[in-house]
Amino acid sequence: MAIARDLREWIALLEREGELVRVTAEVDPHLEVTEIVDRTVKAGGPALLFENCKGAQHPLLINQFGTERRMCLAFGVERLDDLGAQLGEIFELQPPEGFAAKVRGLKTLKSIADARPKVVKRGVCQEVVLTGDDVDLGHLPVQTAWPDDGGPFITLPAVITRDPRTGQRNVGMYRMQVLGQRSTAMHWQIHKDGRADHLFTEGRMEVAVALGLDPVSAYSASAPLPKHIDELMVAGFLRGEPVELVRGVTVDLEVPANAEIVLEGYIDQGDLTDEGPFGDHTGFYTPTERFPVFHVTAITMRKDAIYPSIVVGKPPQEDAWLGKATERIFLPAVRLTVPEIVDYDLPAAGAFHNLAIVSIRKAFPGHARKVMHAIWGLGMLSLTKGIVIVDEHVDVHDYGQVMFYVGANVDPKRDVMITEGPLDHLDHAPTLQFFGGKIGVDATAKGPLEGTRDWPPEIEMSEEIRQLVDSRWDEYGLGTVVPAPAGRIRQSSRRLLRR
Numbered sequence: 023m024a025i026a027r028d029l030r031e032w033i034a035l036l037e038r039e040g041e042l043v044r045v046t047a048e049v050d051p052h053l054e055v056t057e058i059v060d061r062t063v064k065a066g067g068p069a070l071l072f073e074n075c076k077g078a079q080h081p082l083l084i085n086q087f088g089t090e091r092r093m094c095l096a097f098g099v100e101r102l103d104d105l106g107a108q109l110g111e112i113f114e115l116q117p118p119e120g121f122a123a124k125v126r127g128l129k130t131l132k133s134i135a136d137a138r139p140k141v142v143k144r145g146v147c148q149e150v151v152l153t154g155d156d157v158d159l160g161h162l163p164v165q166t167a168w169p170d171d172g173g174p175f176i177t178l179p180a181v182i183t184r185d186p187r188t189g190q191r192n193v194g195m196y197r198m199q200v201l202g203q204r205s206t207a208m209h210w211q212i213h214k215d216g217r218a219d220h221l222f223t224e225g226r227m228e229v230a231v232a233l234g235l236d237p238v239s240a241y242s243a244s245a246p247l248p249k250h251i252d253e254l255m256v257a258g259f260l261r262g263e264p265v266e267l268v269r270g271v272t273v274d275l276e277v278p279a280n281a282e283i284v285l286e287g288y289i290d291q292g293d294l295t296d297e298g299p300f301g302d303h304t305g306f307y308t309p310t311e312r313f314p315v316f317h318v319t320a321i322t323m324r325k326d327a328i329y330p331s332i333v334v335g336k337p338p339q340e341d342a343w344l345g346k347a348t349e350r351i352f353l354p355a356v357r358l359t360v361p362e363i364v365d366y367d368l369p370a371a372g373a374f375h376n377l378a379i380v381s382i383r384k385a386f387p388g389h390a391r392k393v394m395h396a397i398w399g400l401g402m403l404s405l406t407k408g409i410v411i412v413d414e415h416v417d418v419h420d421y422g423q424v425m426f427y428v429g430a431n432v433d434p435k436r437d438v439m440i441t442e443g444p445l446d447h448l449d450h451a452p453t454l455q456f457f458g459g460k461i462g463v464d465a466t467a468k469g470p471l472e473g474t475r476d477w478p479p480e481i482e483m484s485e486e487i488r489q490l491v492d493s494r495w496d497e498y499g500l501g502t503v504v505p506a507p508a509g510r511i512r513q514s515s516r517r518l519l520r521r
């Protein structure tokens with residue numbers, strides 16, 4: 023499946039697939055767009071291109087990622103699960119045996135070699151160059167999303183910085199509150215790479231912000247990669263084609279050549295502003311906090327540039343699908359360090375850091391706790407507040423099934439672990455910001471070595487009778503009203519724990 027190479031190709035693809043509606047009526051980016059989008063997202067509706075935004079000179083694209091189907095179109099895959107396979111191939115690369123395996127291995131190596139961004143001379147993102155007094159963020163249809171928001175916020179940016187120690191690039195998605203014609207706040211949270219780059223920089227730091235990228239590059243800015251890994255390299259790998267970059271006009275940074283809009287500028291050490299409040303993906307307003315000021319020295323654009331936005335708020339919102347992509351893409355990486363993990367699910371309703379459901383191949387007493395500790399030590403997953411561990415046969419994406427095992431398999435005194443550690447920047451529940459309690463629930467089957475009485479077998483119909491009923495179904499005259507029994511619950515890990 024073809025992957026869109028820039029935002030225009032992406033919009034054309036969405037239109038061909040019946041996944042985009044153009045709205046010509048004048049709408050107000052102040053609150054009105056949010057209400058339209060909130061209803062559209064929750065109904066599984068299309069991407070929206072608002073062509074006539076009150077007070078602005080540019081159209082606004084929103085809800086481009088708002089369904090599983092669009093997410094698959096963005097990445098050129100049939101199912102989101104296929105996303106993990108691409109990275110999985112790299113992690114599982116073994117010295118090949120036989121010709122076919124060698125060819126496959128070479129292909130994988132080539133796709134890694136081709137992933138690095140490529141610097142080119144010219145890019146459409148610089149068709150229009152505005153500097154000095156011509157810079158005016160007021161021309162963009164920046165949304166004020168919720169009634170108590172502190173102002174308009176740029177919500178879908180790819181913020182490009184450089185680590186002064188290594189010269190390595192970082193790209194992060196950090197919202198930017200518009201403060202005036204030529205300045206914004208930069209909301210990089212305490213655990214993020216852009217903030218670390220800033221802390222290591224003395225004096226002035228150059229920053230570039232790309233808006234309106236091809237969907238894979240835009241996604242990559244939100245991917246929780248280890249600091250030394252360039253998000254645009256991963257984008258190139260996932261696209262199967264390197265991201266092209268051009269040199270900035272007023273900054274010594276490279277920016278994606280295909281961007282609709284680029285903001286170039288700088289942040290001075292110690293130059294802070296009040297940021298917020300902001301109706302956040304937690305479903306609550308995050309209060310005002312001090313964050314750095316970003317001064318814009320140039321806006322470069324494509325002709326007739328399209329401005330991208332996203333609404334976050336009470337889940338589910340569009341960002342739920344960016345999160346699901348991350349969940350699927352990173353499963354092989356998680357398994358690389360914790361191979362007994364079969365699958366995991368971060369429910370959108372848990373705002374991603376509140377709850378992780380993890381299925382494991384349990385092999386020894388206390389195994390569930392080992393996996394909890396591993397997750398609390400793993401990249402951004404370390405911020406997870408609650409973890410539920412289930413046996414490998416449980417479908418972690420079926421929350422009813424998970425609740426069944428949490429209810430049935432758990433002795434709260436024995437199987438619940440309360441501990442503490444770092445928490446998400448935005449979590450308002452803990453007594454202290456950034457640090458507080460964690461809960462782990464072991465909902466696996468237990469054995470005598472874990473101090474239980476005899477564990478009863480789970481109810482299952484015999485295969486013989488299932489087949490009999492299958493073969494006689496038509497005779498009963500029930501048609502298809504009665505659904506086939508849900509997936510068979512396979513043997514649980516309790517056998518392993520029995521001596």
Ligand SMILES: Cc1cc2nc3c(=O)[nH]c(=O)nc-3n(C[C@H](O)[C@H](O)[C@H](O)COP(=O)(O)O)c2cc1C
Pocket residue numbers: 177178192193194195196197198209210211212213214215216243244245246247332334341344
């Ligand atoms: C729509 C959206 C908005 C986000 N806004 C912020 C934000 O304002 N501040 C922040 O630190 N992270 C935000 N994130 C999460 C970061 O983009 C994510 O943690 C990413 O990994 C950061 O890049 P980094 O790991 O290079 O720092 C947002 C994510 C999404 C999908």
Ligand SMILES: [Mn+2]
Pocket residue numbers: 192193194215247248249251253
């Ligand atoms: Mn990063």
